[in-house]
Amino acid sequence: MENNPGTNILDEVTQGDYKFGFYTDIENDFAPRGLTEETIHFISAKKEEPEWMLQFRLKAFRHWLTLKEPEWAHLHHRPINYQDIIYYAAPKKKELASLDEVDPELLETFNKLGISLDEQKKLTGVAVDAVIDSVSVKTTFQDTLGKHGVIFCSFSEAVKNHPELIKKYMGSVVQYTDNYFAALNSAVFSDGSFCFIPNDVRCPLELSTYFRINAANTGQFERTLIVAESNSYVSYMEGCTAPMRDENQLHAAIVEIVAMENAEVKYSTVQNWYPGDKNGIGGIYNFVTKRGLCKGNNSKISWTQVETGSAITWKYPSCVLMGDNSVGEFYSVAVTNHYQQADTGTKMIHLGKNTRSTIISKGISAGKSNNSYRGLVKILPNASNSRNFSQCDSLLLGDKCGAHTFPYIQAGNETSIVEHEATTSKISEDQLFYCNQRGINTEKAIGLIVNGYAKEVLNKLPMEFAVEAQKLLAITLEGSVG
Amino acid sequence: MNGSKSSIMRVPDITNSPKVMENMKLLKEIPLGEMLIDRFQNQFDVITANDIPAVTAMRKEAMNHFISNGFPSSSDEKWRHTEIESLTEENFQYYLKPLDSEQDIEDLFKCEVHDFDTEIISLLNGWYVNKHAGLTTLPNGIVYGSLTNAMKLYPELFEQYYGNLADIQVNGFVSVNTAMVQDGVFIYIPDGVYAEKTIQIIKLIDKKEQLFVQNRNLIILGKNSSFSLMHCDDSINHFSSLINTVTEVYVGENAHFNLYKLQNLNNQSGLINSTFIHQEANSTTKSNTLTFNGGMIRNNINIDLQGENAHADVLGLYLMDKNQHVDNQIYIKHNAAHCTSNEKFKGILDDEASAVFNGYIYVARNAQKTNAYQNNNNILLTPKATINSMPFLEIYADDVKCSHGATIGQLDQEAMFYMRQRGISSSNARLLLMYAFTAEIINQISIEALRKRIDDMVKKRLRGELSVCEKCVLHCGSPDKEYHFEIDMSKI
Amino acid sequence: MLLNIKNLHVSINGKEIIKGLNLGVNKGEVHAIMGPNGTGKSTLAAAITGREGYEITQGEIWYKNKNIIGMPAEERANEGIFLSFQYPVEIPGVSMTNFMRTALNAQREYHELPAIPAGEFLKLMEEKKNLVEIHSKLNNRSVNEGFSGGEKKKNEIFQMAMLQPSLAILDETDSGLDIDALKVVAKGVTGLRSEENAFIVITHYQRLLDYIVPDFVHVLFDGKIVKSGGKNLALELEEKGYEWIKEQYHAGS
Numbered sequence A: 001m002e003n004n005p006g007t008n009i010l011d012e013v014t015q016g017d018y019k020f021g022f023y024t025d026i027e028n029d030f031a032p033r034g035l036t037e038e039t040i041h042f043i044s045a046k047k048e049e050p051e052w053m054l055q056f057r058l059k060a061f062r063h064w065l066t067l068k069e070p071e072w073a074h075l076h077h078r079p080i081n082y083q084d085i086i087y088y089a090a091p092k093k094k095e096l097a098s099l100d101e102v103d104p105e106l107l108e109t110f111n112k113l114g115i116s117l118d119e120q121k122k123l124t125g126v127a128v129d130a131v132i133d134s135v136s137v138k139t140t141f142q143d144t145l146g147k148h149g150v151i152f153c154s155f156s157e158a159v160k161n162h163p164e165l166i167k168k169y170m171g172s173v174v175q176y177t178d179n180y181f182a183a184l185n186s187a188v189f190s191d192g193s194f195c196f197i198p199n200d201v202r203c204p205l206e207l208s209t210y211f212r213i214n215a216a217n218t219g220q221f222e223r224t225l226i227v228a229e230s231n232s233y234v235s236y237m238e239g240c241t242a243p244m245r246d247e248n249q250l251h252a253a254i255v256e257i258v259a260m261e262n263a264e265v266k267y268s269t270v271q272n273w274y275p276g277d278k279n280g281i282g283g284i285y286n287f288v289t290k291r292g293l294c295k296g297n298n299s300k301i302s303w304t305q306v307e308t309g310s311a312i313t314w315k316y317p318s319c320v321l322m323g324d325n326s327v328g329e330f331y332s333v334a335v336t337n338h339y340q341q342a343d344t345g346t347k348m349i350h351l352g353k354n355t356r357s358t359i360i361s362k363g364i365s366a367g368k369s370n371n372s373y374r375g376l377v378k379i380l381p382n383a384s385n386s387r388n389f390s391q392c393d394s395l396l397l398g399d400k401c402g403a404h405t406f407p408y409i410q411a412g413n414e415t416s417i418v419e420h421e422a423t424t425s426k427i428s429e430d431q432l433f434y435c436n437q438r439g440i441n442t443e444k445a446i447g448l449i450v451n452g453y454a455k456e457v458l459n460k461l462p463m464e465f466a467v468e469a470q471k472l473l474a475i476t477l478e479g480s481v482g
Numbered sequence B: 001m002n003g004s005k006s007s008i009m010r011v012p013d014i015t016n017s018p019k020v021m022e023n024m025k026l027l028k029e030i031p032l033g034e035m036l037i038d039r040f041q042n043q044f045d046v047i048t049a050n051d052i053p054a055v056t057a058m059r060k061e062a063m064n065h066f067i068s069n070g071f072p073s074s075s076d077e078k079w080r081h082t083e084i085e086s087l088t089e090e091n092f093q094y095y096l097k098p099l100d101s102e103q104d105i106e107d108l109f110k111c112e113v114h115d116f117d118t119e120i121i122s123l124l125n126g127w128y129v130n131k132h133a134g135l136t137t138l139p140n141g142i143v144y145g146s147l148t149n150a151m152k153l154y155p156e157l158f159e160q161y162y163g164n165l166a167d168i169q170v171n172g173f174v175s176v177n178t179a180m181v182q183d184g185v186f187i188y189i190p191d192g193v194y195a196e197k198t199i200q201i202i203k204l205i206d207k208k209e210q211l212f213v214q215n216r217n218l219i220i221l222g223k224n225s226s227f228s229l230m231h232c233d234d235s236i237n238h239f240s241s242l243i244n245t246v247t248e249v250y251v252g253e254n255a256h257f258n259l260y261k262l263q264n265l266n267n268q269s270g271l272i273n274s275t276f277i278h279q280e281a282n283s284t285t286k287s288n289t290l291t292f293n294g295g296m297i298r299n300n301i302n303i304d305l306q307g308e309n310a311h312a313d314v315l316g317l318y319l320m321d322k323n324q325h326v327d328n329q330i331y332i333k334h335n336a337a338h339c340t341s342n343e344k345f346k347g348i349l350d351d352e353a354s355a356v357f358n359g360y361i362y363v364a365r366n367a368q369k370t371n372a373y374q375n376n377n378n379i380l381l382t383p384k385a386t387i388n389s390m391p392f393l394e395i396y397a398d399d400v401k402c403s404h405g406a407t408i409g410q411l412d413q414e415a416m417f418y419m420r421q422r423g424i425s426s427s428n429a430r431l432l433l434m435y436a437f438t439a440e441i442i443n444q445i446s447i448e449a450l451r452k453r454i455d456d457m458v459k460k461r462l463r464g465e466l467s468v469c470e471k472c473v474l475h476c477g478s479p480d481k482e483y484h485f486e487i488d489m490s491k492i
Numbered sequence C: 001m002l003l004n005i006k007n008l009h010v011s012i013n014g015k016e017i018i019k020g021l022n023l024g025v026n027k028g029e030v031h032a033i034m035g036p037n038g039t040g041k042s043t044l045a046a047a048i049t050g051r052e053g054y055e056i057t058q059g060e061i062w063y064k065n066k067n068i069i070g071m072p073a074e075e076r077a078n079e080g081i082f083l084s085f086q087y088p089v090e091i092p093g094v095s096m097t098n099f100m101r102t103a104l105n106a107q108r109e110y111h112e113l114p115a116i117p118a119g120e121f122l123k124l125m126e127e128k129k130n131l132v133e134i135h136s137k138l139n140n141r142s143v144n145e146g147f148s149g150g151e152k153k154k155n156e157i158f159q160m161a162m163l164q165p166s167l168a169i170l171d172e173t174d175s176g177l178d179i180d181a182l183k184v185v186a187k188g189v190t191g192l193r194s195e196e197n198a199f200i201v202i203t204h205y206q207r208l209l210d211y212i213v214p215d216f217v218h219v220l221f222d223g224k225i226v227k228s229g230g231k232n233l234a235l236e237l238e239e240k241g242y243e244w245i246k247e248q249y250h251a252g253s
């Protein structure tokens, strides 16, 4: 008892440090602290936005004032003081024409993150839009994409250059009235990415956005909008990091996806915001609204997420399956350690006939963390012959954490089939012993087993991400297992 | 059974009577909650007349809670899918004393099952029948009787047990029950007693007005005892009623408790049934909730596994049609190590019926080696039937095996074809499959006579032949017959 | 003629699987249908037994002088068409006894006969169980649930023996059976065989045909019968495989 090696190893592996917590010293351009209509005027003016955009923001802001922060999630945190946040922070140098003009510090940041904005990426064929704090700093490969008619640019540019598309689609999937954080984002969002794939185009590159919160006391409120026209395909990747800070920082993003007839959008996330330290100090509060609309028949939206960061994660990437035969997928690995709390899952709303959805969720809890899966499967009366299959597994590492499962299943169509399964377990002594017996130490064994456990989801990630995600899983849990 | 008074015709459906409708409109101005608060304040002496001081104190606290929180509403997360306002905003009659005429009903209604020898306890409109007979003591030492009488005779037991499980914070129904309840059943099984006979509580509602009825049951199983309880809720007329029952059960160390709940009420009635079970080490509980009819039924079953190696089987079957609604909320709390729980609810929903299942398994940090299983299966037969299934897990111990599942579907089409290929008609194939679907629950009823009886009821229910318990004198569900039920005063 | 299929075309989800098939079966005959996997053998069985989702786009199926297209599956069954399923379905919770009695009485009711008395029924069950060497009690076992592969197939033959069909279609009843089980299946068939009924035996192997000697052997390929012959054709196929048939077929078309 006194020297149980299993317990020690667990302690060790659950005490790994955040490897991305460096802070970049860049000159910033800030909005005054706090949130009033003036703040919104300030942001809109900074971004030289047209009047309709300002009005949209103000409408959202006024609505936000009428709302209360949601309380239903299995999350506990000190109240957020929305007046103590800086809602806009931009690296000062802007309007970059070439890579040479990018702040060298910034480039260094991306290098540390393992992302390079320069030609390296050509090799992997990934087009990157990087958003630091609130502003998009660089989008690569615009030309290549342009040839295929693909628009991939920062949200601000899109507002300027493609106002008709933004007006048509912004808020069409996640309305500003949707929830507290969606309203907040709609009022104060600073930048983000916009992506448009025209008819019959299979996007030749993986598109990617990197988000980083850098400046202190700032919130990041980005918005992503992806529109896939008929018969098009795009795979989109999102990565996020933030430096170590003692205070909690707020991140409230919106992602909207529209898929028209026969279109397919694959959205992958590796979320690694700063999770706070071992004692639960600091870390990002991550409240995100992500939703895809399968508007056309036979369309498909697939969410894959690896969630390792943030002090608090509140996130339910969802699919509204409107078109007949449309398909929604959600693959998730969520790891929590120390004092992290995650309440994450998905919603699959079946409206069209023969719609299909699949949910695979793997939760891993360690330390003193709490990890909840929360998911809704709703079959509306007209969604004949619809199918859902959900599998939500939880793995507990140690006896101080919590793993919870809250599925909501609502069915109102008698020709549809919904199946939900879930299990909760720990890594068995037998598995560990088997590995030990084959010469693998316990730390490595846990890494192996956890990766094996998450494999089904990791396999869904694009190649570029899969390796990184595996590393992150290992780092989050133990620091050395690879 | 007794048709001698049948010259007084009864209108089968209250809403068909314009006069009643008019009265209702007048009365509607006082919703149930307000009426109860008012009654509590004005008739406090009557309410507390038989109390021991501890119970009176509890009533006050519960009423305070009720005054500040009221009844739950569908904006509460736990009540979202059950529109309880349709009942709580109605007006009801609520009596604090039995009406003189309500005395003996055993000759008039018997819910007997062949070869199933039970001790029968009847409650009519919420009142213990033969209330003044005192408590009954069986040769093996089992004591049962009216709750009020028991309180007078065993104040020490009440101080120790009463109100400890039924947390008034849970909801307004529990708090208002604690505050105002006047009668119910008390059962005490001494240590080491193995009760051969099942005790059967039959609750009947028969009143020519909209009645709000509250009951409170306290059941104590001593160490190493064993006991089966059957709890039948039946209505025998077409008047709407709202029954609010709270039952507390202590299952002592190594004791075994079986609970069968049979719910067969008319489509106008509401039933809120809250059962709190506390289990000591090595005890077992097997609970079967069988819902065959009822307008709006809500079953709250809370089980606390407090001692190591305790086991709970929580099973349920619901067969609903028309616009009936059933809501099963099952909360199982694993508070000790090495406990197991097995929860399975199955339902078939026809017409516009709707059902809610919310299973909640909570595993406390120290409840290592827990093994918990939770499952809910549903079959929807029509485009308008709906189900909300929420199988939840909240787990804080790592060395556990917990799993859950939920399915919603229809009858297996492969099996349908297989049967039809053997010449069985579609309708018979459907029946066979539906019956087979229920078998998993029915087969677990360990009292054979009762299993056969319930099996038979299920078959009838699936064929559409059963609307209320067929032994019930009234058969009020059959549209082609007018049944009349009057208590024969001459028997009193 | 007991069964006469004329120019049958069958589609599943809009995809044509049977593409103009002709087949005539007289009373007293045994027809073997062979062919590579996925050529439509089970689809043919489904079309004859009236399974939903198998759309008959063209052609006729005459059985006992009636075109049975559109006739519900149970009626065809009660008219004496029996299918031994390639994959017998498990029906949890429905006991074999209850299932068989319901089926038998449905057939009797169809022929305006009274329901079979319980005693007689149990005797019949025992008798037929012995025939196919099923030794376990069936009254507390659900239909096919927990049965091994061999038991499932024996159970199909047992049901056939109980229901006494005029036309029995055996869809790969021999697949996966050891030699003893195979003999049992053969015995069941031989026991039923008479001048009044007929069999369609779908199989890949000569093995079963050693016991149930066919009068005709047909090769199904690409949704059509591409070759027919006597029992020797089966031997030839066993020896040479299907390649030469495919070559002939492709050369011809």
Ligand SMILES: Nc1ncnc2c1ncn2[C@@H]1O[C@H](COP(=O)(O)OP(=O)(O)O)[C@@H](O)[C@H]1O
Binding pocket: C012, C013, C017, C035, C036, C037, C038, C039, C040, C041, C042, C043, C044
């Ligand atoms: N339910 C179905 N849906 C779609 N295709 C099917 C279905 N059943 C069979 N098929 C297709 O029809 C073809 C013939 O199948 P089948 O009749 O089972 O072949 P066989 O019995 O000769 O092996 C195959 O290509 C198979 O994939």
Ligand SMILES: [Mg+2]
Binding pocket: C041, C042, C043, C086, C171, C172
């Ligand atoms: Mg086949």
